[in-house]
Amino acid sequence: MSGDDRQGEGPDGGGPEQLALIRESVRQAKVPRAKPRTWRGAALAGELPVARVVVNKGVLHLDQFFDYAVPEELDEAARPGVRVRVRFGAGAHRVRGGRREGGRLIDGFVVERRAESDYSGPLAALAGVVSPEPVLGAELLGLARAVADRYAGSLADVLQLAVPPRNARAEAKPSPEPLPPPDPPEAGTWERYVNGPAFLGALASGGAPRAVWTALPGPHWAAELARAVAATLASGRGALVVVPDGRAAARVDTALTELLGDGRHALLTADAGPEKRYREWLAVRRGSVRAVVGTRAAMFAPVRDLGLVVIWDDGDSSHSEPHAPQPHAREVLLLRAAHAACAFLVGGTGCTVEAAQLVATGWALPLAASRETVRAAAPLVRTIGDGELARDGAARAARLPSLAWQAVRDGLRSGPVLVQVPRRGYVPRLACERCRTPARCGQCAGPLEAPREGELWCGWCGREESGRWHCAECGGFRLRAQIVGARRTAEELGRAFPAVPVRTSGRDHVLDSVPGRPALVVSTPGAEPVAEGGYAAALLLDGWAMLGRPDLRAGEEALRRWTHAGSLVRGQSEGGVVVVVAEPTLRPVQALVRWDPVGHARRELSERAELGFPPVSRMAAVTGPVDAVAPFLASAELPPDAEVLGPVPLPVAPPLGDGARARARRPGDPPPGEPWERALVRVPPGSGAALAAALKAARAGWGARGARGARGARGAQGSGGSAEPTADVAAVRVRIDPPDIG
Incomplete structure (x- = not known):
């Protein structure tokens, strides 16, 4: 996403468009507005008898507010931000002249109380107030609207991600009183970075610096994040930190507790359970806590007086929300930084192309250490290419090259050795x-x-x-x-080093930490445990398996996983060694040898700029059944500078047979056994909002036609007629900024 996109996009209004808007305003002014006083004989609220509600119905053609009458008994409880129950349809109308839909009770939020409605007909009344706790503030509502517009989604879908489910016991417990701001922290290990102390000083003085932080290898990143949060709290503002998983959240939580004590921050992770998590969220919403650390869902945490937003390891796939409209935590935090005019920090041991673009456009400044400091903190990296493997008899016999075997043997003399394997299993x-x-x-x-x-x-x-x-x-x-998994690798290493304990860490069983004693730790990428005192050595096996993936981000992702594993190894000054089994001439391997993820990201950015690939351009993926994507795109009023690539067929997902072990499927994957296709729509910087609006309008139009067609089909069944099917085109899915375009 470009810098222009973040400042707001949209087509410029011309003369005819402005005249049409004026005529529409005059027409609406002539429509008499409803001033309800009673509903079915029941008295309504004396003041502000109309409640504007966003209903929990995520279909795009109903993505708007609805007006409801407020009964007198609900006048005090039906405040803006509270959860309500409404009867959708059967008297519920759109804000500006709509039709009735359904009639069942659904959930919603009151966003505003008004004296009168823009709709001239009768209004349905609120069915009830679920809870008097206001959970949807104006700032969170505005953020949710901005995210929905950016990702061509509905406001209701975003609110389902932003507001956690209600827990009555958590609501009944009062939140603690807020603590006074702490004193500004010392720079600590931020002294290792060229502009580290200045960055902390700007946060403590109430400034809003924006930085791309390339963290040094080692265990200090969590404590450094804690100091950035403490500096923001010292200025009387709030801070939000989003990390990829619960293990990283636990490390930052521990660092904050050690630095500031208890009661100053909230931990929002799924591991906490619904009651505790909602209680922590309420403490943030009520202003009792000003700092939040959490995983992906915490990107919407309603922090008061937000002064700093942080995302750690933004290249991790866990930051991409799988549910509609599938926002990325980095982009949501960028929107929050722009709306709240607060500080922004994206950090990690690696560097994504999106982070490099923030620096290239001048939106953020680099925050890194000198090359001398990097060389001292990073381990020594050695490579084993195809030529060495072909000449190495030990590699052909036991899949462990002589250089790797020597590094393991030397490392086990002083501590544990990490072995990273791309795949789990045998x-x-x-x-x-x-x-x-x-x-x-x-x-x-x-x-x-x-x-x-x-x-x-x-x-x-x-x-x-x-x-x-x-x-x-x-x-x-x-x-x-073709590929040997972690379990088979552990067996082979156990036979090669029979006197050394072998431990595994993967998806089924992830280790948080291991002792500093000699041991072999076999792990899949992302599941590497932290070793006390750091690993003495690390082996990165089967590098070709990660570099050979047909994906635009294959090199970037391989380097990110390698630097993450290498950062757990002791520095070169302490004898730490990393051996990577991959072709040494490849760019990601050379970046790892130099420990220069920023340089790799810059070169990737320049190549994507020449090819017109994201993040230099904005892109949308449109997937759907065969012969449905093309009609959908033809009906969308795409920007004039939009370029359509495809559609091309997608691999057919295998059907799940009886008694089969179900293959893991993600939201948005094609149904098993059905042929689907995908098209990519690309626009230059500045047209991203227009692209999202066009695709959203097309989806809303086809969704409305599908709803009418379904009702027509039901009517036709009773009369012997038929209805034109629109389900195929209505099933088309849109994803803005798809993470995988390979």
């Missing part, structure tokens, strides 16, 4: 030993896997390969591993 992918053709299931053509030694299963349908497998290309009967 042998995740298999191929014919003779012709290297991937091994496929005879029933659904899915990839065959070996979850355990002696077993052979299909990774799609879960069917066990009971008969003797043979290759369909050459007729061979022997299999070889």
Whole structure:
């Protein structure tokens, strides 16, 4: 996203458009406004008898406010921001002349109390107030509206992400009294960065600096984040820190408690449970707590007097919300920084292309250490390429090159050794030993896997390969591993070093930390535990598996995972060594050797600028059933400078057979067994808002037609008629700024 996009986008209004707006305003002024006083014989509120409500109905063609009459008994409780129950339809109308929809009770929020309604007809009354606790303030409502517009989504969907579900017991407990601002903290390890003390000083004095922070390797990043939060609190303002997972949140939580004590910050993670999390959220909403640390959902935390927003490791996929409208935490925090005019900090041991663009456009300044300091803090990185592997007899026999074996042996003399493996399991992918053709299931053509030694299963349908497998290309009967998983690697290392304990950390069982004693720790990317005193060495195996992915971000993501693992290793001055098994001439490998993620991100940014890829441009992915994407795009009034790429077919997701182990599916994935296609729509900087508005309007139009078609079909069933189907086009999905365009 460009800097111009963040300042607000939209087509410039011309003369005819302005004249049409004036005529519409005159027409609405002639419509008599309703001034309800009674409803079905019940008295209504004497003052401000109309409540404007946002209903919990995320369809785009109903993305607007609705007016309801306020009964006299609900006058005091129905304040702006409270949760209410309304009967949607059967008397509920749109703000400016609408039709009735349905009639069932649904949830909503009161956003405003008014003396009269813009709608001239009768209004339905509020069915009840769920809770008198005001949970939706004007600032949060404005942020949710901005996020919905940016991502071509509905306000109701964003509010479901922003406001947690109600817990009555948590609401009944009073929040503690707010504590006075703390004293400004000392710079501490921020002294290692060129402008670190100045950054803290600007926060403590009430300033709003914006920085891209390249953190040094080591365990100090959590304490440094805590000092940035403490400096903001010292100025009388609030702070918000968003991290990718609960383990990182726990580290920042511990650092804040050690620096400031208890009661000054809230921890918002899913591990806390619904009651505790809602209680913490209420303490923030009521102003009892001014600092928040949490995972993705905390990006909407209603912090009072917001002075600083921080996102750590913004390249982690956990920051991308899987539910509609699928916002990214970094972009939401950028919107908050712009709306609240507060400080912004994006940090990590790596650097994303989006962060590099913030510096390139001048929107943020770099915050990094000198090269001498980086070389002292980073471990020594050595590489093993294809040539070395081909000449290394130990690598061919045991998958552990001689250099890696020597690094493990030397590291185990002084501490634990980390081994990063790209895949979990035993042998995740298999191929014919003779012709290297991937091994496929005879029933659904899915990839065959070996979850355990002696077993052979299909990774799609879960069917066990009971008969003797043979290759369909050459007729061979022997299999070889394309990728060896973490479990098989742990077995091999255990045999190579029989006197050393071997521990594994992965999706099924993630270790938070390990002792500083000699041990082998085999981990998948992102699950690496922290070692007391740091790891003595690290092996980064099968680098080609990460670099070879057909994805625009493959190199960036591989470097991010490598620097994350390498930052857990002791510095070069303490003898720390990292061995990466990947071709040394590749750009991400060279960036790791130099420990220069910023330089890699800058070069990636320059190449994407030449090709017109994000973040230099804004892009939307439009997916849907075959022969539905093209009509949808044809109906959308795209900006004149929009470029449509595709549509192209997507891989067909395998059907889930009876008794199969269900393959993990993400929201937005095509239904199993159905052919779908995808098109990419690209616009230059400055047209992102127009693109989002056009796609949202098209989805709303097709959604309304689908609703009318469904009602027509129900009516036609009783009369013997038929209705034109619109379900295929209505099923089209839109995602702004898709993370994967490979």
